[in-house]
Amino acid sequence: MTTYILKRLLSVIPVIFVIASASFFIMRGAPGGPFDKERNMTEEVRRSLEAKYHFDKPVWRQYLIDMGGLLRGDLGPSFQYEGRTVNEIIADGFGTSLLLGAMAMALAVVLGLSAGILAGARQNSWLDHLLMSCSMTGISIPNFVLGPLLVLLFSLTLHWLPVAGWRGARYMILPTIALALPYTAYIARLARGGMLEVIRTDYIRTARAKGLPERLVILRHALRPAVMPVVSYLGPASAHVLTGILVIESIFSIPGLGRYFVLSALNRDYTVVLGTVLIYSTLLVFFNLLVDVAYAILDPRVRYGTK
Amino acid sequence: MKALGPTRIALRLLMRNRMAVGSMIVLSVIVGLALAAPILPIPPQERINLEYGPRPPSPAHPLGTDDLGRDLLSRVLYGTRISLAVGLLATAVSLVIGVTYGAVAGYAGGRLDNVMMRVVDILYGLPWMFLVIILLVVFGRSILNLFIALGAVQWLTMSRIVRGQVLSVKEKEYVEAARAVGCGRRRFLFRHILPNVLGPVIVYSTLMVPAVMLEESFLSFLGLGVPDPYASLGKLAKAGADAMQSYPWMLIFPGAVLTVILFSLNFVGDGLRDALDPQLKK
Numbered sequence: 080m081t082t083y084i085l086k087r088l089l090s091v092i093p094v095i096f097v098i099a100s101a102s103f104f105i106m107r108g109a110p111g112g113p114f115d116k117e118r119n120m121t122e123e124v125r126r127s128l129e130a131k132y133h134f135d136k137p138v139w140r141q142y143l144i145d146m147g148g149l150l151r152g153d154l155g156p157s158f159q160y161e162g163r164t165v166n167e168i169i170a171d172g173f174g175t176s177l178l179l180g181a182m183a184m185a186l187a188v189v190l191g192l193s194a195g196i197l198a199g200a201r202q203n204s205w206l207d208h209l210l211m212s213c214s215m216t217g218i219s220i221p222n223f224v225l226g227p228l229l230v231l232l233f234s235l236t237l238h239w240l241p242v243a244g245w246r247g248a249r250y251m252i253l254p255t256i257a258l259a260l261p262y263t264a265y266i267a268r269l270a271r272g273g274m275l276e277v278i279r280t281d282y283i284r285t286a287r288a289k290g291l292p293e294r295l296v297i298l299r300h301a302l303r304p305a306v307m308p309v310v311s312y313l314g315p316a317s318a319h320v321l322t323g324i325l326v327i328e329s330i331f332s333i334p335g336l337g338r339y340f341v342l343s344a345l346n347r348d349y350t351v352v353l354g355t356v357l358i359y360s361t362l363l364v365f366f367n368l369l370v371d372v373a374y375a376i377l378d379p380r381v382r383y384g385t386k
Numbered sequence: 387m388k389a390l391g392p393t394r395i396a397l398r399l400l401m402r403n404r405m406a407v408g409s410m411i412v413l414s415v416i417v418g419l420a421l422a423a424p425i426l427p428i429p430p431q432e433r434i435n436l437e438y439g440p441r442p443p444s445p446a447h448p449l450g451t452d453d454l455g456r457d458l459l460s461r462v463l464y465g466t467r468i469s470l471a472v473g474l475l476a477t478a479v480s481l482v483i484g485v486t487y488g489a490v491a492g493y494a495g496g497r498l499d500n501v502m503m504r505v506v507d508i509l510y511g512l513p514w515m516f517l518v519i520i521l522l523v524v525f526g527r528s529i530l531n532l533f534i535a536l537g538a539v540q541w542l543t544m545s546r547i548v549r550g551q552v553l554s555v556k557e558k559e560y561v562e563a564a565r566a567v568g569c570g571r572r573r574f575l576f577r578h579i580l581p582n583v584l585g586p587v588i589v590y591s592t593l594m595v596p597a598v599m600l601e602e603s604f605l606s607f608l609g610l611g612v613p614d615p616y617a618s619l620g621k622l623a624k625a626g627a628d629a630m631q632s633y634p635w636m637l638i639f640p641g642a643v644l645t646v647i648l649f650s651l652n653f654v655g656d657g658l659r660d661a662l663d664p665q666l667k668k
Contacts, residue, residue: 094508094512098512098584101517102520103516105517105520105521105524106520106524151612165528201497214648215652215653216645216649218648218652219596219645219646219648219649219652220645220648221600221604221620221644221645221648222602223603223604223607223620223623223624223627224627224637224644224645226627227623227626227627227630227637228637228638228641228643230630231630231634231637235631236628245637279561295552318513318514321515322513322515322516322604325515325608326604326607326608328606329607330627338515340428340519341519341608341609344519344523345523345609347523352520355516356513356516356517356520359513359516360513360516361511363512363513
């Protein structure tokens with residue numbers, strides 16, 4: 080197990096390197112530079128700016144400079160936010176985005192699992208139908224439609240919660256719900272499907288036959304195998320949450336990493352784009368690793384490293 | 387009594403699924419209206435009427451008008467056309483890539499299969515939406531770039547499904563029998579492998595259309611979707627979200643239409659899956 084984790088950790092490095100190189104060359108291959116917008120820039124100023132950010136050098140030198148910085152953990156200066164380094168910008172927005180994403184994931188897992196297991200345990204009851212209709216609706220409402228609708232209802236009409244911003248717990252409620260709902264709904268469906276499959280197996284019938292109360296049959300025997308599909312969905316789900324954060328942060332004006340990414344991509348602020356993409360990829364790769372390890376712990380049939 | 391072929395059985399099962407049938411009817415109505423938009427008696431979507439301005443729904447404008455006085459019903463119908471077109475085209479792109487890739491890997495097997503699937507595994511773990519955004523920023527926002535970028539992202543799952551299916555079909559006895567009697571490679575592929583791969587591919591494609599439409603609207607919402615003068619449902623929803631405080635109908639109607647389309651497509655896809663794989667639903 081430890082060897083497996085170590086191996087996977089090592090395999091992260093080339094992946095991140097490839098992502099960094101790909102983003103670098105795509106951004107540099109594009110026509111138009113980061114200073115195109117400032118029209119009234121004299122030739123002299125432009126040249127000194129370009130020298131400062133190494134734009135006067137050939138592309139391969141720029142690549143080496145950027146990758147060298149990366150190795151030292153230095154992502155370079157921002158082009159648009161004057162006097163700020165990419166490291167500062169990321170440090171600024173990272174915590175906010177991580178908190179938002181973690182809360183949404185937690186909400187989705189807790190709520191989705193409970194709803195799915197409840198629905199699966201009472202298949203074809205009114206509760207099952209109700210929960211599954213809700214979850215189908217939840218999957219189909221895009222979170223960028225849901226977010227504004229929640230604001231319209233709870234902030235602008237009922238005045239219960241703030242419209243936008245990020246200044247305390249009350250500000251976090253709507254963004255978290257808007258971000259979490261589609262994944263909650265999907266997890267509920269997966270958990271229900273897993274439940275239905277497990278409940279038909281012989282060992283559940285045995286557990287029932289020996290007179291175990293239904294509640295214990297579900298909790299002790301059915302639960303663990305039933306949640307396996309949910310565990311394997313957590314990897315893709317985290318990727319979706321990361322992208323979902325982009326719109327949620329822009330709807331609720333949350334000062335997170337996602338907003339920096341979108342603004343920087345539009346402004347061709349290369350270093351910030353590269354930095355944010357790297358952070359996101361690293362997070363994602365590590366999260367996938369975590370999910371695989373969790374899978375191995377939960378499912379004793381999975382054995383790594385022994386072929 | 388006449389025995390029913392697998393297609394007939396699947397069709398009959400699908401028709402018995404009330405949610406799927408209802409969804410198909412709703413979809414046909416929406417798609418029909420969207421396709422008929424140019425000949426419907428509604429104002430053209432681009433006609434600006436600043437004096438009239440944004441007004442709530444009325445008999446003249448059933449869904450109201452937007453901030454420039456444009457008829458919202460007309461905008462929504464044309465937006466639906468764009469969203470559906472992007473969804474279908476991007477799905478087609480990923481269908482071609484995914485099926486080819488998966489079929490080659492599954493058919494070749496062995497080391498080539500191993501390498502090809504490792505590549506898919508690695509690509510799977512990447513934050514694709516970010517690369518799509520970078521690509522769109524760099525190469526410009528055109529409808530063509532949009533659906534190539536979206537299709538290029540969606541093929542991964544498709545290739546996995548196709549490969550798995552090809553692998554399992556390859557091991558079946560009837561395939562071995564076909565080989566034994568000297569069935570040619572071409573006949574083998576088209577007569578024995580393809581029909582058995584078709585079911586999951588149809589199901590997954592049906593589910594991919596709403597997924598792609600969602601991604602397109604997501605990009606539109608960030609200001610990276612279809613370029614002007616086109617408007618997709620996501621772009622209309624974005625305009626609505628910006629103006630919702632004063633003109634909430636601008637958000638509600640495009641959002642509702644988008645949700646209803648996604649909802650119906652998901653149900654049809656689910657219904658198809660249940661119908662094509664009767665063992666799944668008991």
